[in-house]
Amino acid sequence: MIIGNVDFKNNLVLAPMAGVCDIGFRCLCSQFGASATFSEMLSSRAMLNNPKKTAFMTLTCSDEKIKIGQIFGHESDIMVKSLSSPLLENYDIIDINMGCPAPKIIRNGEGSALMKDIKRASTIISAVVKASKKPVSVKFRLGFDKDISLDFGRMCEESGASFVTLHGRTALQGYSGRVDLDAIARLKAGLKIPVIGNGDVVDKDSLEQMKSTKVNAVMIGRGAQGRPWVFSELLDNSPAPNGKQKFDTIKRHVEILRKYFEERWLVLYLRKHFLWYSAFLPNACSYRAKIATSPSIDESLKLLEELFCK
Numbered sequence: 001m002i003i004g005n006v007d008f009k010n011n012l013v014l015a016p017m018a019g020v021c022d023i024g025f026r027c028l029c030s031q032f033g034a035s036a037t038f039s040e041m042l043s044s045r046a047m048l049n050n051p052k053k054t055a056f057m058t059l060t061c062s063d064e065k066i067k068i069g070q071i072f073g074h075e076s077d078i079m080v081k082s083l084s085s086p087l088l089e090n091y092d093i094i095d096i097n098m099g100c101p102a103p104k105i106i107r108n109g110e111g112s113a114l115m116k117d118i119k120r121a122s123t124i125i126s127a128v129v130k131a132s133k134k135p136v137s138v139k140f141r142l143g144f145d146k147d148i149s150l151d152f153g154r155m156c157e158e159s160g161a162s163f164v165t166l167h168g169r170t171a172l173q174g175y176s177g178r179v180d181l182d183a184i185a186r187l188k189a190g191l192k193i194p195v196i197g198n199g200d201v202v203d204k205d206s207l208e209q210m211k212s213t214k215v216n217a218v219m220i221g222r223g224a225q226g227r228p229w230v231f232s233e234l235l236d237n238s239p240a241p242n243g244k245q246k247f248d249t250i251k252r253h254v255e256i257l258r259k260y261f262e263e264r265w266l267v268l269y270l271r272k273h274f275l276w277y278s279a280f281l282p283n284a285c286s287y288r289a290k291i292a293t294s295p296s297i298d299e300s301l302k303l304l305e306e307l308f309c310k
């Protein structure tokens, strides 16, 4: 997939995931082959009013091949102004979030609430496209409470989006039910711009099912949590890494984050990643209980080393 002068070398991309896609995790997924990585969703208003609070989310690493900064908001003028923020300087593409189903976001008329206000959504996309020197994309769901994805995608195309990403569920569905692959296929067939398909891709079978929709690229979210190596498994048919290789990957995650963040904050932040990493291991219960309350990163690493390398 080539967007402007940005060439996606393969068709697997890492999804934006708030609270998950830190610089270390994006870096690992890129090293395992993800052709593009999305930032966590970034509030345009916060980037302007409180840039320090958002800055840590916008750190990027040199291994990330195509960096996509995802912004959200409901006011086109604020979103346009945020494009000049130094926090977005490193990104190759700007993505607009029109799919987030979190109540706090919907209450502000942002994220998936914009799927109920197509006029406003179109005004935002057109304004951001006009003001941006970089390609602009939009990520959305089937609709707020029913499938309007084809009409919404056509609006994105007419408003100047360079590509779109569709997560095949409505906002009301949250993560329940199965992703609607037929709707993704209809969107792909109905648009001229490229479409990225998203939802429930975790292994070769689910990847093949998503590819059957003929999308230009596939986005993986939860399937990479605790398994950044999923990209090399799916791209190169690599065997799953052994325990030692997995533990080395976890250590790399920690090393990257330690360059940027205080230990005090990292101890709490990393717990969830450690729990995801150990989620798929048999007999991990007692270790996971200890990791969940471990007072230091080094102690957690010791537990993980025992668990992965014994």
Ligand SMILES: Cc1cc2nc3c(=O)[nH]c(=O)nc-3n(C[C@H](O)[C@H](O)[C@H](O)COP(=O)(O)O)c2cc1C
Binding pocket: 015, 016, 017, 018, 019, 020, 039, 040, 041, 070, 097, 099, 100, 139, 167, 198, 199, 200, 201, 219, 220, 221, 222, 223
């Ligand atoms: C913890 C978490 C955080 C997420 N944060 C974002 C976000 O910041 N922006 C966004 O567009 N989607 C976000 N999503 C949605 C994912 O990008 C993706 O659309 C969804 O998880 C479905 O894909 P999957 O089945 O591969 O996980 C988030 C999902 C999860 C699980």
